[in-house]
Amino acid sequence: MNSRERALVSIPAGEIPGRIRSGELRARDLAEAVAARIERLDPELGAFLATTPQQARQEADRVDEGVENGKSPGPLAGIPVAIKDNIVTAGVPTTAGSRILEGHVPVYEATVVERLRRAGAVLVGKTNLDEFGMGSSTENSGFRSTRNPWNPDRVSGGSSGGSAAAVAARMAGLALGSDTGGSVRQPAALCGVYGLKPTYGRVSRYGLIAFASSLDQIGGFSRDLPGLALLYQAISGHDERDSTSADRAVEPVPGDGLSRGDGLWPGDGALSESGSGASLRVGFAESFLAHEGVQPEVAEITRKAGRILSSAGLEVQDIELPDPEIGIASYYLLATAEASSNLARYDGVRYGNRASGEGLEGMYRATRSRGFGAEVKRRIMLGTYVLSSGYYDAYYLRAQKVRADLRHRFQRLFESVDVILLPTSPTSAFPLGERVDDPMQMYLADVFTVFANLTGIPGISIPMGLDDGGLPVAVQVLAPAWREDNLFAVAGVIADAVQLPAWPDPGEEVR
């Protein structure tokens, strides 16, 4: 790898459009550098299920032509973006990480992908994931695992492990993921990058292959906050093709550099002034850190984050958070119930891989037995049980009530604080293979992230550096619905105070 390529792929995403507009940088050069890097690093890392170098070159050329012709090239001009493979891309195979959709080429495009293209982003490929979003390590992918760029023997987290790893390894400037129980925030934490789950309803789910419809939300990864802000602005906003999409304007967030008056984005208006976030109140649950399974260094950097915010003039208060066990229990009842229904369409009749069997039932059994992995089957069975006659009230209904109660509790918490600070993942990246045979242990990785999905509130994972083992650790900040601006504000304060390590070059000698 030469230093020029390295320099190109290291440009923070937030700076790329500006440099392209000024003519200092050509989108094509960046696309080539990224493509070369993917080709070299990914066989080992396994972040991508499909790459689109041809398309990327064409899109980059279009951006460059636009600049040459004096046309405004879009807020994300030239940024190489990777897309989690459960987000539908027209003409490009989309598998949801499952053999049942191996080779499936969608006939339409997800809203978020349309919006990225219109913004001038350059799509570099589809990233690996736990099958149908079910998992916390990307080991449940039907195809392969994704290695952590910081240590190849460790997981990259899940379910959006491919996207997190791609960004951390500088094989993309930004990436899209989806977060149902923590699947953007947790891999972001394990890979040392920023990961944002917006408020439920903020980003259209049209074209997101559904896992749990009332919990899923598309989110994004970045190595820098301005890049994340640009991504957030590009994909957010009402979509009439998604009935759960909120019909409300997208307010600016710090660092999004929204140009005024060009009418491209909703929420176009004055830039937020909260660079320092001095007036925010932070809730901190010290008792949470005593939770079983929390790695001591994770507890330590969470306290450190608290001290940083305090020094910056934010008021840090002690709060009591609901028992995470309640969160996990209701999450796994509701998510699996919805998943059992959402995955019924994979029956081999209209698309995907059909296996033959005796009669209709035989065909269904063969197709789904062979096409689905073990974790998916587990969750379908669990979810079917939860909804079945005689059990609905005891499980599904009760879980919904718990969920409603959690929503109220968080609303009350946010009366006295503006944001909540807690860990993202109880541990740094665990070894590949360590938890595959222990689903319950795997489920506990979500213990701090499921609250945001159950209550719909937004959350961000903020990298805090490395632990003694050289693995990334991170903290999480939660805010009330629609207050992503405060997430960015707090992240900005922490970013200013924390020195992040150099980005890894997995398997490379640095010259």
Next chain:
Amino acid sequence: MSTATPLHEKYEAVIGLEVHVQLRTRSKIFCACPAEYGGRPNTRVCPVCLGHPGALPVLNREVVTHALRFGTAVNSDVAGLSVFARKNYFYPDLPKGYQISQYSRPVVDGGRVPFLHQGEPRELRLVRAHLEEDAGKSFHPEAGREAATLVDLNRSGVPLLEIVTEPDLRTPGEAHAVLERLRQLVVYLEICDGNMEEGNLRCDANVSVRPRGQEALNPKTEIKNLNSFRNVSRALEWEIKRQGRLLEEGGDLEQATRLWDASEGRTRVMRSKEDAHDYRYFPDPDLLPLVIDRDWIDSALGSLPELPWEKERRFVEEFSLPLEDAVILTDSREGADYFETVAGAAGDPRMAANWVMNEVLHLVKESEGKWSDVPVNPGNLGRMIRMIQSGTISGKIGKSVFAEMAGSGKAPEAIVKEQGLEQIQGGDELQRVVDEALASNPGPLEDYLNGKESALQFLIGQVMRITGGRANPQAARSAVKKVLEDRRGGKTP
């Protein structure tokens, strides 16, 4: 087999209906595909109604408006908040592996439908009516080594309103009458084409038989695959007999789903209680709860046409028609409007009713039920009737004028004038004809004078023949009689 007491005296049938009405909207219920019938297979489809990965449903509000029209027409409670639920099961023509339907909060709750059975006014109570999406169609071509099932998803996502009645019905005849009334209602409301053969109105019947006097309901049988009103009655008749005999032999009824086999004329078991599906209903998280506000309900209420039973009542009161005539004339809105135009122009509703029922209905049948294609203009018919009333033409001439109107489309005044069809009411013209009739028929004249009264009729008939029907029958009768009486009395002219 002979029993001391006939079965139908010992037992009674308890019948309820589930009627699926395909709502006539421009697009499907959750996507923008056209909702029309037909089309080459799998051409009216999109990622949403195909259940592609990542696709999401968006509610078509016109569908709800149609449901509200129904709900307000039957005086039901319309829910302020209605919820869509997923009904989960696997079948190749069900793309998502679940049907979006409604479970605990249907859009329409309760309701009453007045109907007539054997001339008696009755009222059917509804349990509810809810919205759901239709599935596609499966075709099973010739079985054989290459046997396969073909699936056409054009129909997937077409909006349905499922109407569930209380088990208030006791005979197949009542079920038939109720079905007719429901069909009529949805056509009146313009929410459905009401065509069972095209599949836009479908019916499943639930029936259980119990000993008369027993209050508790016995387990019911659900009968499916009923594709015409006649088959509904036939199937119910057969099933009631089957259940009656079973009970008589000391057996127990079991809850089951049976299919009607029209060619064999019997029902067969499709699913027993053990095989019954557990649909695992839960609220669909892709759709928001439907808020139906007062404005929406009021606008549906305000847009209702006069309902069939209201029109029946009005025709009886306003036009002094017998109920059974009112029923025939109000069968469709177009027919009723046609009749009212005729009656208005004629000034004589009863006569108008007779003409419409006896003469126009044929023509309607010939134009395949389309009143707009009837070749006789209702205003013209009305004025023609007025001409009969005023004696300008006779009723008999009226019939040929009617035929001429149907053939040429000309106004009655023009036809009568052109063909010189005015009635001969009396005077010299009539007298001349009478004289001619008597002169040409000395035999009958002789017979009458010799006491054969029936010869009178023959002679009147001759007058009618000579005038080509234009003579006023009463005047002809008086004129002939007078001359004959004179002759009898010896007053020879």
